[in-house]
Amino acid sequence: MYEILRKETLSDAVKLMVVSAPAVARKAQPGQFVIVRTDEYGERIPLTIADFDAEAGTITIILQEAGKSTLQMGRMQQGEAFATFTGPLGHPTEIACFGTVVCVGGGVGIAPVYPIARALRDAGNAVISIIGARNRELLFWEDRMRDVSDELIVCTDDGSYGRKSLVTGPLKEILEQRRHEIARIWAIGPAIMMKFVSLTTEPYGVATIVSLNTIMIDGTGMCGGCRVVLEEGAQFVCVDGPEFDGHKVDWDILLARQRFYQEEERAAIRRWEHICRLQHAAAEGG
């Protein structure tokens, strides 16, 4: 069992947890992920390693409550434990001194982009970061990102904080003005964001790396459920990725595959909320 040592609420629906997993922490590198299961009944949920501390033996995860499983995880408290916490999975980010790089984090994607930005900066790169969310409430880690960036641009879709823009707005400006400085771009966030970032950068020919969040089960290459279609054919995100060249990804298939179990997910949430209400009522009554 993997104990939750600390829990922090970053926003209503975004929770940070520091989990005890010494063997995973010893090997973790930026760009990798873990697979987490709450209990005997739980799904295997992939979550990015948002931070790690080999000495303390901990992994930090950040989860956005989206479906039944993440909602349930979000309710877990310090002292409780996950049944499964497997990792580190996937290839680490290729870290080198490229020159000037841009790191784009959207929504909960700010979490996985942070250790990458930090490692890139430590490797001697000039790091420009753009973080964005739907609104101020959903934004987090501005301070951390500022610490590891030479330049930080913050935006919200609704303008409630920072610049009123999608992340692609400032990105395009940077490319227009300084195309020849920018060696590489990382973009992590919702698939639709990564798609539009890739479309934005393509005309400028700047290598754009995205970290794909497909549906997964085992996370070891055994099921093929996580496959994506690239120009060169299908690949498995869990073992061949999770990072890929954004210009080669077939985004339409990816987006469709992410939606495959939407109906079931909705049914699961309804059932779970119903059970929660019953438990709540029983607790009140007793």
Next chain:
Amino acid sequence: MPGLTQRQRMSIPRQGMPEQDPQVRSANFDEVALGFTEELAKREADRCIQCARPHCVEGCPVGVLIPEFLSALRDGDMLGAVRAMKVNNSLAAVCGRVCPQEVQCEQTCVLARKGEPVAIGRLERYVGDYELARRTCPLQRAPATGKQVAVVGSGPAGLACAVDVARQGHRVVLFESLHSAGGVLVYGIPEFRLPKSVVRGEIDYAAECLGIEVRVDHVIGRILTTQELIEEYDAVFLGTGAGLPSFLRIPGINLNGVMSANEFLTRVNLMKAYRFPEYDTPVRVGRRVAVVGAGNVAMDAARCSLRLQRLRSLSASESGDEVHVVYRRSRVEVPARAEEVHHAEQEGVIFDFLTSPVEILGDASLGVAGMRCIRMVLGEPDSSGRRRPVPVQGSEFEIDVDTVIFALGTSPNPLVFLGSPGLERTKWGTVVADEQTGRTTVRGVWAGGDVVTGAATVVSAMGAGRRAAADIVGYLQDVPETW
């Protein structure tokens, strides 16, 4: 009964296995074969004529002491039967259920020459189940030696190796990447053929009796490399199986609703999706399912699909649900066990022989809208000796399906080799290992089971695990100069 003559024994008919009715069972995931009663078991055991040179044993890849366990069984000495069984088989309740006995022990039983062989598998299951329920625990552990062995992969190969090594007093740590030990026994073979409580029972039992430490959630190659295991342990056994799925290279394979049998079966078995939403992992089967391939894996996928459809229609009164097995050769060449094909047909699975998919058709939302196939005829035999299927020009046609499951065979998962140079592999990705000893090209590393042979059987994997264990035990006693 001890007093029967040989003639009397040979006149007893082979006892049938009580089974759930096909109509009933195709709408549940409970075990199909219900198991022998004590009376049936004794009657069947009475059929064995206790050959002086028992050919049945030669047909068993792990050399189960068949006449010994059968003789104890018919004398009503259950403890004796268990003890005889455990000498060479630590997974009797599993093997008794899933071994292809008709081509192994039962094929070589002398009674098979003139009539029907002793139902060795069914009796093995009976003994295994008896022991699981009572836990007399005859496995003995030698005094601790201070040596330690890492076993990677908890399928039949790894388990069999772990048991034999631990018995000799060595400390064994079993590493498994999934959250549950058992390999294909837990993620692949469905509940209705092999209840997961049986697998778990067998593993917990062996682990408890012998003090084997099982570390789940450990993907070797990531959390630790094989190289690190070599440095930390006195010996390393790789039993990581052949778990990598393959897809046909045809248009449309990445549409929604196209899955590998591994994904489908893992959702259903390991994650218990047939009990969604009680369990969180969903699985989607449509109204019309095509399973491509005709091995045991395909039969399992087809029979699971059928059950999911029927479970759904119990509440929604749907009809028109169908499950097809699409196979490019004919019935004669079907690689699945005859019993599995028979069960599948009984339950209502439809077989489309001499049919090969050429394209999966998509709809606007990138779901499956149908499958274009081509008719085949059998031509000259190929290198495997089977007649080669040849497409019939201009015979293309469409079948109406919304779910396609590929059950086309698998190859070893390369993750375990990450960061461990020197391990020689074949062009099929299997590990090069000595057939008798399991030694690989790296000193201190053994391998066996599907990772060496490619997809095979439970008991052949166990046999490989045991041969490697014997060699490991010898090696640890007196570490040789040369490898």
